[in-house]
Amino acid sequence: MDEWRKRVRVGVIGGNRPEKRHLDMARKVGECVARAGAILVCGGLAGVMEAAASAAKKAGGLTIGIIPGSVPGEANPYIDIPIATGMGYARNCLVAMNSDVLIAIDGEYGTLTEISYGNIYGKRVIGLDTWEIKGVVMASSPEEAVALALQKGAPGD
């Protein structure tokens, strides 16, 4: 089993038109994910996805972007491994499927599909200023969100 396979994959989900404070949260989450040695998975486009990926790259991490279009090059420049799906919004299902745990930041209905798929697939979902529904564990800071995401022995671990 290769070294890459042993790493936890943290999905960071959220809107593509977030406010500045959500972008700051996303950057901090991306940085913490990378520093912890985890792989960052996201939808590969703009907003929260790009902020998290850019910070993860800066901190030396690996980033996977699962995009709705059919051309891998459409992923934002901070994605190491772009995966094109050509499936449009149905790719949200694949973002959840390919994450061990999810951190949701802000976000609208696309993020809500990912939160839901996360719950369907039995993944823990941590929230930062996002949909406050059953199945989302709210965190009070990006650092806490990543800590909760990587916590051993938590429900769903």
Add this chain to the structure above:
Amino acid sequence: MDEWRKRVRVGVIGGNRPEKRHLDMARKVGECVARAGAILVCGGLAGVMEAAASAAKKAGGLTIGIIPGSVPGEANPYIDIPIATGMGYARNCLVAMNSDVLIAIDGEYGTLTEISYGNIYGKRVIGLDTWEIKGVVMASSPEEAVALALQKGAPGD
């Protein structure tokens, strides 16, 4: 343009392990949808989907079931037009895409993905004892739910 194409398509979404009262609601919704001359779209499996389809058939309606598996015959027996997708839960996206309006009854995270996709695609979502979130117009009875779904000039119409 054929006659079938002019009919409104109402998606009925909900859990596959509902309580009896949710099954009763689903049956009434299916019946009203068929009586109004609309086509019933659903996920083609058990629970709310089967109850609604069975009542729609009994009332002379047409039913479409978009299923997660790859064998059309897996749809419940009340589905006239089974559509196999082989996509698992990502098929929830197609249920929303192929409905003009959605009625959610009870339901867990699968239903929540469909409510979310409905909102992404700009479809009205009517709710009966389901997720009470922004983007769901709650109805107080199956009859009212179908009336709201088929109302002309409503937002999203």
Add this chain to the structure above:
Amino acid sequence: MDEWRKRVRVGVIGGNRPEKRHLDMARKVGECVARAGAILVCGGLAGVMEAAASAAKKAGGLTIGIIPGSVPGEANPYIDIPIATGMGYARNCLVAMNSDVLIAIDGEYGTLTEISYGNIYGKRVIGLDTWEIKGVVMASSPEEAVALALQKGAPGD
């Protein structure tokens, strides 16, 4: 089990920029499929798909069009039941999945994916002036193609 469910579903596949003689073949195939009481399944767009669907409609048949886009209304006007997938060319897999048997007319690589998926799913594939490969039974006329498609006891039946 409803009457619609008992009908054979014949997938008609082929190019969207065919020559006139292929359009003639497609029309004849569509007509024969409808006259035999079978449902016509296709990709819902132009060329062979539209010619077959238009003739099937004229002969009183029912037509299903599984389209690559996410808006059901994009199907050609001869489709009774448009199914949007939003999956682009991956929808070719669903065309094969939802047909009991396939008739390929002319066609390029899209048609070849459908011929291949037909074989993967154990469906018989009949060919008219199309890819002559293992797994395609060539017919010499549209009438023969439909007869072969609906033949009982044939391999794959």
Add this chain to the structure above:
Amino acid sequence: MDEWRKRVRVGVIGGNRPEKRHLDMARKVGECVARAGAILVCGGLAGVMEAAASAAKKAGGLTIGIIPGSVPGEANPYIDIPIATGMGYARNCLVAMNSDVLIAIDGEYGTLTEISYGNIYGKRVIGLDTWEIKGVVMASSPEEAVALALQKGAPGD
């Protein structure tokens, strides 16, 4: 733009029950792909896919496996970056979409869908003892196949 993004991605496609000589070819192709600094993309399961990935790993390469199931861990142990799709055979479309060029070794109808999708997406397809159809450039050895795949200025480059 990250270093990973600059690397060519070579899709290696082929059967999951190949003969020994095809496995030998796949291993040699995987080794050459890795030595050339390219990323190996495949379907992530057994046979040609596993042989190519295992040799690519041994030679220090990076491997991506796009699998039909919904659990990333189902990929063979030589896959660094497993991508679960839950789409069954429709994932073949994504294998082509995410490769800059394809090398087909042996293979049945699944491989033929990938060859076809490769042509649809304008990717060069190199063949080793596989479907000899228009749109496949046959190579006489694994070394030649990889050389043709990585050749600059070739049609489709």
